[in-house]
Amino acid sequence: MKTNKIIITVISCFLLILNSKAQDKFFTKTGDINFFSKAPLENITADNKDVLSIINVETGEMAIQMKMIDFTFEKALMQEHFNENYIESDKYPTATFKGTITDFKNMSDTKKEHTVKGVLTIHGVSKNVEIKANFKKANNAIDVDGNFIVALKDYKIKIPKIVFMNIAENIKVTFKFNHQPYTK
Amino acid sequence: MNKFLLTFVFLASSMLCFSQDDLLDILDKETVTNDKDNIVTSTFKGTRILNGHSVENRKAKQLEFIISHRFGRINSGFDDLFGLDESNIRFSLEYGFTDNLTGGFGRSSFEKTYDMFLKYSLFKQRTGDKSFPFAISLFGSVAAKTLEEPFPLVQRSFSENLSYVGQVLIARKVSKSFSYQVSPTYIHRNTVTIAEDPHDIFALGFGARIKLSNRVSLNGEYYHQFNESVSINTRNALGFGVDIETGGHVFQLILSNAITMIEKSFIAETTGDFFGGDIHLGFNISRTF
Numbered sequence: 001m002k003t004n005k006i007i008i009t010v011i012s013c014f015l016l017i018l019n020s021k022a023q024d025k026f027f028t029k030t031g032d033i034n035f036f037s038k039a040p041l042e043n044i045t046a047d048n049k050d051v052l053s054i055i056n057v058e059t060g061e062m063a064i065q066m067k068m069i070d071f072t073f074e075k076a077l078m079q080e081h082f083n084e085n086y087i088e089s090d091k092y093p094t095a096t097f098k099g100t101i102t103d104f105k106n107m108s109d110t111k112k113e114h115t116v117k118g119v120l121t122i123h124g125v126s127k128n129v130e131i132k133a134n135f136k137k138a139n140n141a142i143d144v145d146g147n148f149i150v151a152l153k154d155y156k157i158k159i160p161k162i163v164f165m166n167i168a169e170n171i172k173v174t175f176k177f178n179h180q181p182y183t184k
Numbered sequence: 185m186n187k188f189l190l191t192f193v194f195l196a197s198s199m200l201c202f203s204q205d206d207l208l209d210i211l212d213k214e215t216v217t218n219d220k221d222n223i224v225t226s227t228f229k230g231t232r233i234l235n236g237h238s239v240e241n242r243k244a245k246q247l248e249f250i251i252s253h254r255f256g257r258i259n260s261g262f263d264d265l266f267g268l269d270e271s272n273i274r275f276s277l278e279y280g281f282t283d284n285l286t287g288g289f290g291r292s293s294f295e296k297t298y299d300m301f302l303k304y305s306l307f308k309q310r311t312g313d314k315s316f317p318f319a320i321s322l323f324g325s326v327a328a329k330t331l332e333e334p335f336p337l338v339q340r341s342f343s344e345n346l347s348y349v350g351q352v353l354i355a356r357k358v359s360k361s362f363s364y365q366v367s368p369t370y371i372h373r374n375t376v377t378i379a380e381d382p383h384d385i386f387a388l389g390f391g392a393r394i395k396l397s398n399r400v401s402l403n404g405e406y407y408h409q410f411n412e413s414v415s416i417n418t419r420n421a422l423g424f425g426v427d428i429e430t431g432g433h434v435f436q437l438i439l440s441n442a443i444t445m446i447e448k449s450f451i452a453e454t455t456g457d458f459f460g461g462d463i464h465l466g467f468n469i470s471r472t473f
Contacts, residue, residue: 029214052211063207069221076243076280077472081429084226085398090360098208160399163430182210
């Protein structure tokens with residue numbers, strides 16, 4: 001009898017942990033990341049609308065992952081060259097970010113800027129970054145948006161001299177995520 | 185007491201289990217693999233290896249303007265500035281109807297020839313579950329020569345001046361830096377110079393590229409004819425070239441014994457001896473809109 005009680009306690013504890021952990025995470029797989037390169041000859045922009053992002057509201061941890069092949073460009077040839085030569089998506093298929101939201105306990109239903117500190121990995125190169133982003137936590141949703149600048153040379157993405165008039169050295173990255181409760 | 189200990193260990197381990205559940209691991213798990221992730225792309229940089237077509241197509245709704253140019257023979261000496269005085273030029277507009285079907289219309293100054301082609305990508309090279317080792321495209325073209333015969337002066341009807349080409353382009357990207365292509369070719373000419381010349385020519389093309397860097401590749405191409413015209417001393421077309429990719433365009437610099445740029449012509453009507461120095465310098469420039 002006593003053994004049974006213990007087992008029930010253990011199982012219920014286990015389920016409780018499982019449950020509470022599940023509700024602590026907010027997730028999206030349709031996040032939007034856009035990058036914009038402004039150069040003398042050409043402005044280039046590309047969109048990825050299949051970005052995965054997850055936030056653990058208990059710990060304030062946040063992670064983002066995207067496939068580079070999902071970026072779509074206005075010109076198909078640019079997209080091909082982006083994957084083939086610049087970002088080398090066969091070798092480095094994804095870009096990721098993992099970090100912690102500062103002051104995450106104060107997230108509220110009014111849009112507020114938080115700094116996210118973490119590691120950004122693009123083209124196989126990891127860098128410590130601090131990104132400012134707007135967070136809004138409404139009932140059962142966390143919206144995040146903002147932008148930051150990526151210097152291509154930081155991530156060993158080489159721009160040949162012949163196209164330096166076409167591609168900027170610093171790329172503006174804009175992001176927008178609407179997280180929903182993660183259930184698994 | 186033991187049971188409490190057991191409970192504790194069990195709880196602790198389950199907690200541990202969750203703390204190991206890294207957020208990025210969850211994202212990895214949630215990432216879906218699409219069909220397009222397995223398609224091997226960029227087998228060649230351009231829609232041409234050098235003179236002949238590669239398996240590559242333009243994407244849907246992309247219009248490409250190609251200017252191809254071949255100078256005269258570089259062994260023609262200083263008087264002709266090593267062939268730069270002479271030239272054959274082809275302009276063409278090529279359009280991607282879908283990602284797999286490209287059509288084009290061109291005009292070559294050589295024999296004032298107009299040509300039209302369709303190229304269809306039948307199979308893609310794939311990795312993963314439905315892996316397939318080759319990319320296969322079908323190519324068909326028709327060319328109309330509009331230059332009138334100077335001697336003997338004969339009037340030919342439009343259809344008498346037509347030639348047709350059918351090709352199966354079979355390519356494989358072996359690695360990021362090496363791709364090759366084999367191109368069985370059939371050419372039919374409605375009119376030939378003398379009765380002994382065959383109306384049908386069979387040829388097999390070989391092409392390859394080696395990438396020297398991310399943006400520069402070295403290409404080679406050879407077409408072997410199994411039967412050939414007897415009225416002219418034809419030779420098999422051989423060419424070497426460099427592809428240079430500059431943002432939205434691909435620039436090709438070519439050395440070849442062929443002066444023409446359409447299949448019926450460079451495969452079956454090339455007369456230059458590459459190793460005798462009958463080499464034409466040429467280039468293809470493409471701009472995609």
